[in-house]
Amino acid sequence: MREADRRTALGSVWLRDEPEPTRNRLSRDDIVAAAIRVLDRDGLDAFSMRVMAAELGTAATSALYWRIATKDDLLELIVDAVLADALVETDGDWRDQVTDVLMAAYQALWEHPWAAQLLPSHAGLGPNYQALTDRVQSILAAAGFKGMHLDSAVSAVIHYLIGSAVADSAWLAVVRRSGLNELRWASKSADRMGVDAAHLAAYLSRESTAGPEARFASGLRVILVGLRPRQIF
Missing domain, CATH: 1.10.10.60 (Homeodomain-like)
Incomplete structure (x- = not known):
């Protein structure tokens, strides 16, 4: 060769x-x-x-x-x-622990939005990505998830992380290419999109209770509430 x-x-x-x-x-x-x-x-x-x-x-x-x-x-x-920042210490019940890990990963990707753009094609085999997945798996396994149900639960939360990070970074990329800040971009784009400018600005703002980080946390909670340990082989 x-x-x-x-x-x-x-x-x-x-x-x-x-x-x-x-x-x-x-x-x-x-x-x-x-x-x-x-x-x-x-x-x-x-x-x-x-x-x-x-x-x-x-x-x-x-x-x-x-x-x-x-x-x-x-x-x-x-x-x-970038994903090394997701390897945080956790405590609380299993849902709290998964939330801590996934929120740390989401925040790391938000700080470096170009990394989220690369996730679909350049992640999955690295040691930090594997450690992130293993950490979620170990938390869920300790909570009583087993077999294929464990694999499905891990996939559900990891895929939610990746999908959310990719979608939110795409919005941010559009705004940055415009050269405007989020508020000005929303005010100039809302009419063309058929939405309210204030709602669009809140949707894009990290500090807003309707913003990407808050939406991610809320959606993650919905997924975790819906998960229940059960034995399937």
Whole structure:
């Protein structure tokens, strides 16, 4: 197998060995941290390996491509890095514990909305994503969920997290592309959408009791209230 093919085999950075260290001190973690900084500043549309090379400096360009072979590899790494903030300590009953974990994950994705845009194509195999799923599974298993019912319950809450984060980041992306803040965008867009401007502004505002974070918490509670431990194999 050619070296170029070996470094991109199996379609995911998480299914391949990390390259051996070089004399350049730039680590994979350094590159991931720089990529998050660039994405927070410039957004996903402007992101490229060329931009990353410029951010890191010409002396580090060769280390970038040795450490991380492709843009897709880098995107996988940074999405998983963002999800590290979801690995929080929890207490209370099982519903409270699942809520704490999922709210932490949602908030991390809200802080980095480009990460939510990448979830459908660049998440699932990383250690933090797996740890998040395992954490939810262990909470539900301790509560008495078993077998296929356990698997279905885990899927229900994780898929709700991903779907909500993707949908809410899509709204935010539209507003940001307009160059307007949420209130001005809502006032200019509401008539075209056939909705009330105040309601649209509240729907978009994180601080609003009708906003995305409040809606996510409310919807999660609906799902968790509907779940009951039972034994199905």
